[in-house]
Structures are given as structure tokens and as C-alpha cells.
Amino acid sequence: MAGGAPVPVPTSDPDEKILSIADLEKAASTKLGKTAREFYNSGSTDQVTIHENSTAFSKYRLRPRVLVDVSGVDTSTTAFGRSISFPLSVSPAGLQAMAHPDGELGTSKACARKGVNMAISSFSNHSIEDVRSAAAEIGSIDHAVQLYTMRDRELEERIIRKAEAAGCKAIFLTADSPVLGVRYNEWRNDFRTPEGLEFPVIEWTSEEVRSRTHDSGFVAFNDDSHSWARDIPWLKARTKMQIWIKGVLTAEDTELAVEHGCDGIIVSNHGGRQLDGVMPTLDALPECVEAANGRIAVHVDGGFRSGTDIFKALALGANCCWVGRPAIWGLAYDGEAGVDLMLETMHNEFRRCMQLTGCRTVKDINKTCLARINADGILKRL
Ligand SMILES: Cc1cc2nc3c(=O)[nH]c(=O)nc-3n(C[C@H](O)[C@H](O)[C@H](O)COP(=O)(O)O)c2cc1C
Numbered sequence: 001m002a003g004g005a006p007v008p009v010p011t012s013d014p015d016e017k018i019l020s021i022a023d024l025e026k027a028a029s030t031k032l033g034k035t036a037r038e039f040y041n042s043g044s045t046d047q048v049t050i051h052e053n054s055t056a057f058s059k060y061r062l063r064p065r066v067l068v069d070v071s072g073v074d075t076s077t078t079a080f081g082r083s084i085s086f087p088l089s090v091s092p093a094g095l096q097a098m099a100h101p102d103g104e105l106g107t108s109k110a111c112a113r114k115g116v117n118m119a120i121s122s123f124s125n126h127s128i129e130d131v132r133s134a135a136a137e138i139g140s141i142d143h144a145v146q147l148y149t150m151r152d153r154e155l156e157e158r159i160i161r162k163a164e165a166a167g168c169k170a171i172f173l174t175a176d177s178p179v180l181g182v183r184y185n186e187w188r189n190d191f192r193t194p195e196g197l198e199f200p201v202i203e204w205t206s207e208e209v210r211s212r213t214h215d216s217g218f219v220a221f222n223d224d225s226h227s228w229a230r231d232i233p234w235l236k237a238r239t240k241m242q243i244w245i246k247g248v249l250t251a252e253d254t255e256l257a258v259e260h261g262c263d264g265i266i267v268s269n270h271g272g273r274q275l276d277g278v279m280p281t282l283d284a285l286p287e288c289v290e291a292a293n294g295r296i297a298v299h300v301d302g303g304f305r306s307g308t309d310i311f312k313a314l315a316l317g318a319n320c321c322w323v324g325r326p327a328i329w330g331l332a333y334d335g336e337a338g339v340d341l342m343l344e345t346m347h348n349e350f351r352r353c354m355q356l357t358g359c360r361t362v363k364d365i366n367k368t369c370l371a372r373i374n375a376d377g378i379l380k381r382l
Pocket residue numbers: 039040041053091092093094121122123146174246268269270271272273301302303304322323324325326328
């Protein structure tokens with residue numbers, strides 16, 4: 001073979017040997033104080049869903065095809081109507097400057113360097129404009145802005161105007177959080193954001209945020225009377241940006257997203273931080289894909305920790321996957337360079353998984369690539 005794609009060499013720290021997301025989690029966690037570490041890393045109540053999000057992947061085995069020329073493998077796909085380098089992007093997670101001063105600016109630059117998209121949390125420590133500009137210095141990517149249904153509707157409108165002016169592509173309406181989940185770590189540790197962090201998206205000062213617990217601050221901010229009928233038309237009347245619903249886990253709600261004219265859903269359980277005991281997202285994915293039936297895009301997040309995880313979700317019909325904590329771990333480990341390392345690791349693993357299963361393009365990844373271990377431990381083709 002001559003002139004094939006170069007074999008990518010993993011980017012890693014030669015001393016610490018961060019070769020996997022598990023390595024990154026370990027190294028990052030030692031850099032964080034107890035309260036911040038537990039805030040980032042924990043799920044809710046009994047930690048069942050956070051655990052199952054990651055273990056759900058092991059119910060599947062890969063069905064590789066051999067002797068396929070994979071020298072010119074193409075990992076790219078499209079999201080929001082534009083090409084990204086591989087089917088992963090960074091989920092909205094608040095408080096990134098608590099992990100590292102680079103915060104959301106570092107995440108945004110790393111995403112632009114890798115050519116993947118990013119969603120900006122309402123609780124970002126940097127403004128939407130600054131997060132967009134940071135990426136624009138490096139390359140052109142799309143940003144979504146994550147909204148809750150806020151009590152202060154004028155504030156919500158101002159955020160929409162700012163997102164539009166900054167060139168954001170989509171609104172992610174987080175639908176799984178009328179209230180926060182049961183988070184023992186936050187309650188035990190009386191979790192408050194460190195002094196000096198800013199919250200420019202929601203226009204709260206550091207002192208305003210610190211004066212309340214995470215839980216009571218959220219109640220003061222968020223409107224638990226949200227509904228499909230009231231809030232989707234409200235958003236659609238105010239913006240031409242795409243509207244995506246984040247936190248869908250069922251066929252019924254996928255159908256409602258279609259009926260309300262949404263552009264896509266993110267199958268998500270908030271990384272196991274909201275209702276504990278719901279379905280792991282990988283297990284919820286097939287019914288949502290079936291219900292969407294190609295009418296709207298179906299993305300997914302929760303527990304993605306390797307390139308093979310991305311591959312499995314694509315084989316089950318997802319159009320793209322997202323990660324929350326891995327980006328936080330990248331930041332905590334080494335700021336922007338740590339997010340570069342996280343994205344490089346996931347991309348490299350995904351590319352190798354495609355090559356080793358004989359998939360030359362993302363379109364080649366389908367359910368024939370998987371077998372599932374059933375309750376009797378028997379492998380069955382899908
Ligand atoms: C520290 C942290 C903060 C988060 N903040 C938000 C947020 O502000 N808005 C939101 O919609 N989801 C938020 N999420 C959920 C993520 O968007 C995403 O659904 C989840 O992290 C995916 O799971 P993973 O962390 O296992 O990849 C947060 C998650 C974490 C871990």
C-alpha cells in the first residue's frame with residue numbers, strides 16, 4: 001500500500017502516560033479538591049444511572065469485517081448541517097473555570113482545533129461571545145447554547161439575542177431538570193462555587209451565586225412549570241436558531257419533539273445527575289431512534305469513555321455523541337491542552353475501531369456491526 005492515511009500517534013504525556021479516558025479521569029481527580037471533585041464526578045442518589053451509563057456498552061460486542069481496505073478511513077460526519085471531524089462533541093457543563101482557569105475558553109479552543117462542536121451551559125463562567133471568539137481564532141465550529149426554562153423570561157430572551165448575535169447554531173433546551181436530582185455530595189459538602197467565578201450568561205455575580213447552595217440557587221433560577229405546549233412555541237417564536245431537546249429518554253417524548261417542530265434531541269439523563277434509576281442512555285437510544293424514524297436528528301450523551309463507545313452508539317442509530325465529564329477532566333488535568341488530549345484520545349480510538357471493524361466511512365457503521373449479549377448470556381445479532 002502506498003500513500004494511505006498516516007497512522008496516528010497518540011498524543012500523551014510521556015511521564016504520566018495518559019493513554020485513555022480512564023487514565024485522564026484518575027490524573028484529573030487528584031488535581032481537584034474533594035468538593036469540586038465530588039461535584040463533577042458524582043451522580044445522584046445511589047449512583048446507579050451514572051454507573052449503568054458506562055457499563056451499558058459492555059452488553060454489546062463488535063462484529064468486525066476483515067480484509068477491507070481501510071487505508072483511507074474517513075471519520076467525519078455532519079452535525080447541525082456541517083462537517084465535524086468525528087461524531088463527538090462537548091456537552092454543556094457549567095462551572096468549567098472551577099476545574100481550570102481556561103474554563104470554557106479552553107474547551108472551545110480545543111473543540112475548534114479538533115473540528116468538533118460544543119454546547120455552552122447557562123452556567124458558563126465565560127460569556128457566549130468570548131467562548132465563540134476563542135474558537136474562531138483557531139477554526140470554524142458550531143456552538144449550541146444550553147437553556148433551562150428560566151423564571152426570568154426577559155433574561156432568557158437576552159441570552160437568546162446574545163447567542164444569535166454571536167452566531168450560535170442551536171438552543172439546547174434542557175428538559176430533564178425541573179428541579180435538581182438528589183445530590184448527597186453537594187448537600188454534605190455545602191457545595192458553593194469558589195469566590196471570583198463569573199456567570200456572565202445568566203448575569204449573576206459571583207456573590208449572588210455563592211450566597212445560595214447549588215440546590216436553592218437552581219430553584220430560584222429555574223421554572224419548574226415548564227411544558228412542551230408553552231415553552232417550545234415560545235422559543236420558536238423568538239429565534240431562528242435550531243431547537244433541540246436535551247434529556248429525552250423515551251419514544252413518547254421523541255414523538256413530541258417531532259410534533260413540536262424541534263430539530264433534534266439529545267438522548268440524555270444528564271450524566272446520571274438527575275433522576276437516579278432511569279434507563280442508561282445507550283439502552284434508551286434504540287427506541288428514540290425508532291420513534292424519530294429519520295425525521296429529526298438523534299444525538300446521545302452519558303458515559304462515553306472510549307472511541308468504541310461512540311462506535312456502538314452510532315451502530316444503534318445515533319447521529320453523534322457528546323461527552324460532559326471527560327472535557328472537565330481534561331481541563332482539570334491540563335487546561336486547554338488536557339481537552340486537546342481528551343479529544344485526540346477519543347478520535348484516535350474511534351478511528352482505530354472503524355479500521356478494525358472494516359468501516360471506511362461513518363455511514364458504514366450500522367446494526368450489522370453489533371451483537372448483543374441477552375439475559376441468558378447468549379450473543380445475538382441485532
Ligand atoms: C459538572 C457537570 C455540570 C453539568 N452542567 C450542565 C448544565 O449546566 N446544563 C446541562 O444541560 N447539562 C449539564 N450537565 C450534563 C451534561 O450536559 C451531560 O448531559 C452529561 O455530563 C453527560 O454525561 P457524561 O458526563 O457521562 O459524559 C452537567 C454535567 C456535569 C458532569
